[in-house]
Amino acid sequence: MAKILIVDDKKINLLALQQVLKAMEEEVDIITAMTGDEALRASLNHDFALAILDVQMPAMDGYELADLMRSDPRSRHIPIIFLSAVYFDDPYVFKGYSSGAVDFITKPFNPEILRSKVRVFLELNARKAELIRKNADLEDMVTRLEEQIQARKKAEQELFKVRMLESIGTLAGGIAHDFNNMLTVLTGQIELAQIHCHDTERVHSLLDDALKAIFRATELTAKFVTFSGGGTPLKQEVAPNSLLREFVASALGDAQLKVDFTIPEELWHIAADPRQLKQVVYVVVNNAWEAMADNGGRLGVQALNWEHSTEKDATDPVLKKGRYVKVSFIDQGPGIDAQHLGKIFDPYFSTKRRGSVKGMGLGLTIAHSIMTRHGGAIQAESPPGDGARFHLYLPAANDP
Numbered sequence: 001m002a003k004i005l006i007v008d009d010k011k012i013n014l015l016a017l018q019q020v021l022k023a024m025e026e027e028v029d030i031i032t033a034m035t036g037d038e039a040l041r042a043s044l045n046h047d048f049a050l051a052i053l054d055v056q057m058p059a060m061d062g063y064e065l066a067d068l069m070r071s072d073p074r075s076r077h078i079p080i081i082f083l084s085a086v087y088f089d090d091p092y093v094f095k096g097y098s099s100g101a102v103d104f105i106t107k108p109f110n111p112e113i114l115r116s117k118v119r120v121f122l123e124l125n126a127r128k129a130e131l132i133r134k135n136a137d138l139e140d141m142v143t144r145l146e147e148q149i150q151a152r153k154k155a156e157q158e159l160f161k162v163r164m165l166e167s168i169g170t171l172a173g174g175i176a177h178d179f180n181n182m183l184t185v186l187t188g189q190i191e192l193a194q195i196h197c198h199d200t201e202r203v204h205s206l207l208d209d210a211l212k213a214i215f216r217a218t219e220l221t222a223k224f225v226t227f228s229g230g231g232t233p234l235k236q237e238v239a240p241n242s243l244l245r246e247f248v249a250s251a252l253g254d255a256q257l258k259v260d261f262t263i264p265e266e267l268w269h270i271a272a273d274p275r276q277l278k279q280v281v282y283v284v285v286n287n288a289w290e291a292m293a294d295n296g297g298r299l300g301v302q303a304l305n306w307e308h309s310t311e312k313d314a315t316d317p318v319l320k321k322g323r324y325v326k327v328s329f330i331d332q333g334p335g336i337d338a339q340h341l342g343k344i345f346d347p348y349f350s351t352k353r354r355g356s357v358k359g360m361g362l363g364l365t366i367a368h369s370i371m372t373r374h375g376g377a378i379q380a381e382s383p384p385g386d387g388a389r390f391h392l393y394l395p396a397a398n399d400p
């Protein structure tokens with residue numbers, strides 16, 4: 001129920017105003033005061049929707065009371081209407097408005113007019129209360145959202161930890177798998193050499209196989225060095241046109257796969273380590289060949305000059321703005337499932353199978369590591385039913 005403060009030093013005036021306001025349809029709680037001090041105490045203990053003050057009062061008149069109410073933050077928001085039967089000239093009216101009043105009514109007054117004005121301030125007070133409630137609800141909602149966001153971040157962090165542990169477990173299992181295979185070859189060849197030590201030619205052949213296994217182990221450890229952040233590229237300025245054709249041909253070897261090249265002559269030179277770039281091309285081309293080995297198909301190799309700016313933000317978010325040569329490898333294989341696309345650069349992740357054994361390796365992980373250390377990027381996409389596409393972004397050399 002809204003509260004109204006009535007201040008007048010004459011009891012009969014207070015009773016008359018009470019009767020006028022009680023005739024309203026709205027229910028109000030009317031509190032009266034006969035002095036300025038009583039009114040100030042009441043304004044500090046109640047939240048009034050409106051205060052009706054008599055101007056002429058002993059000790060403290062209505063103007064002084066209004067000034068004091070306006071000076072206190074606990075009561076400065078209360079709208080004030082002045083009532084006066086004596087002071088009705090313009091200077092007194094202006095003084096009332098200067099004291100912070102919202103209206104100045106002279107006696108005698110029309111009761112219905114007073115009730116209408118009071119209703120306006122009661123409506124404003126109701127809307128103010130509603131806004132306060134809505135603001136409180138919004139604050140509660142914001143608090144709940146912040147708690148939900150924090151809970152979600154915590155859940156994502158835990159999920160990330162689980163994913164990292166899974167990746168580390170997969171990596172450790174893959175390393176153990178590859179090294180066990182090489183150690184098996186080594187121990188087998190050495191044991192056979194011991195058995196056939198009288199047969200010099202056979203021993204030489206067995207030891208040759210053992211050396212090959214050692215070389216493969218050396219290559220694997222070199223991959224680990226690249227993956228772990230070593231193997232800094234020895235960059236030089238090279239023309240990508242002929243290099244790409246050469247690397248693709250080398251990666252295919254004797255494989256029967258047709259390649260469609262779209263490589264313009266005016267490609268920018270790139271700053272790259274040819275040896276490491278050859279590794280990247282080998283991995284991507286080999287994956288394309290394996291994807292199309294059963295159903296045939298053609299491999300498209302396309303290159304173009306590409307400038308990364310604020311208007312072209314379609315690539316890896318870590319890629320810096322600048323000039324790049326973009327090389328795309330487009331196969332006609334079955335493509336990559338959307339659920340696997342975000343994991344293909346993880347160590348030892350693969351959906352391929354060789355016989356009954358699921359394929360495992362570091363190929364794309366190494367390719368991603370090499371491209372990152374070159375200041376470039378590698379991206380994969382697989383439109384439904386349209387094969388897989390790998391895009392390499394190679395930084396252009398400083399000079400055009």
